Amino acid sequence: MPRVKHAPASAKRRKKVLKAAKGARGGRSKLLRTAKETVQKGLSYAYRDRKAKKRDYRVLWITRITAGCKKYDILYSRFIKGLKKAKIELNRKMLSELAATDDNAFSKLIKLVKEGK
DSSP states (O other): OOOOSSOHHHHHHHHHHHHHTTTOOGGGTTSHHHHHHHHHHHHHHHHHHHHHHHHHHHHHHHHHHHHHHHHTTOOHHHHHHHHHHTTOOOOHHHHHHHHHHOHHHHHHHHHHHHHTO
16 A cells, blocks of 8 residues: 555644744745744743733833832832732732822822821
């Protein structure tokens, strides 16, 4: 029985890899072996950076809250501790949004924290 080289399954597999490598430069998008390497590396970067994205956003939120706290002469750590003590459950994303856009609401939170001392 002759050996099958161009079976539909293997052609589909090759096509899938080359499609995923589309946009890479040179042989990385044309040659199967280098395309496989490119796709594998890209997938590992995608996995890693999905985790890093969450860290990056948290850093951004904390920076915004810190900047908002500086206007009212309070440290970020004391602000967060005061919120916990006052049983105000707002996540950092929402706090940063308030600090950046709604100064009035953020100042009320600061006032609550300062009164709680």
